[in-house]
Amino acid sequence: MPEQFGALLVKTIFTENVALSFYLGMCSFLAISKRVETALGMGLAVTFVLAITCPLNHVLYHALLADGALAWIPGAEEVDLSFLTFMILIGTIAATVQIVEMAIERSSPRLYAALGVFLPLIAVNCAILGSSLFMIERDYSLGESFVFGTGSGLGFAIAIVALAAIREQLRYSDVPESLRGLGISFLVVGLMSFGFLAFSGM
């Protein structure tokens, strides 16, 4: 079993990086990658939220929503609530983000100030909801979903910190005027994505 978890962890961090090969969480990925320090904070916040929400959503999905999950209620053997999946997932995520936000506000006001408006936006960060949906689609077990969540978060953190480091250096380079800002960031992300592609062995 441990080898399997290890393989899954490596896979989610490198070969199937959530940001660079599934394009998830792009909005915050581009918006918060101007400084390494804030990028690191964002990466950690996302990892933390993912590590909690993935297993939590796994439990909720299999206890309430999946086909036949309510069989313990007499007369409800046929009930399939999986159409409510989105609603439950986004509710769990929004609540978790709220808790994380309060925790960061208490423990580290500096990080809170740096992350600013983007903390509430983690709730609508597609990386979080996307990972939960992938977890359901791929039918992971509870342990696997924890590893998957943590791995996705770490992968996102590595990618965003790397991008921030590149963008900090980019300030000294002479970029064509029309390409400054968003354009060049996309190009850099594209090249990073090529790099990560190499992990899957071309």
Place this chain on the structure above:
Amino acid sequence: MKSPHRDTLLDPLFDNNPIALQVLGICSALAVTKQVATALVMTVAVLFVMSCSSVAISALRRRIPSDIRIIVELTIMTTLVIVTDQVLKAYFFDVSLRLSVFVGLIITNCMVMGRAEAYAIRNPPLPSLLDAVGNAMGYGLILLTVAFVRELFGKGTVLGYRVLTTVHDGGWYEPNVLMELAPTGFLLIACCVWAIRVWKPEQREEVDDA
């Protein structure tokens, strides 16, 4: 149609494009663009969800307490996305399989949320509807452009119809596998952004020292 309304509708196409200038809704824009068909379905889905949610939010804007407005907005969007997802599963099952989790991700598409927050929450329903339609079309425009290039050069087809005969079918075109891979999406969007900003220099960004 009065001209401010026309501006609300047409501005997001080029002058204030949600993807190229506002940096909204990029995640799904990249993921569904391997084929024109999926990009088209995605655009229609986003158009539907966005117009309905904008109208609903704008109609309720005086009744939603501002403290919990995000949750209320999310609930409205989620409901609409569930409807879309069920319709897709019922009538376009194979497309729905290919879109995989990305229909669900319309909920967290920052474009829907962003326009609701920036526009619908303080404007009457009609302009909000136009704003939503305009933004969804601006989004679709980029999506379809990228998907067109990726499908044409990656598979030699457009919307599934053969345009360039590939070497496998005895033709001359060697399919460019690179187009099917993730990085190309980023590079093509970068090119779109670049092209729009060469055309409309006022969208250029100052070098920020933040």
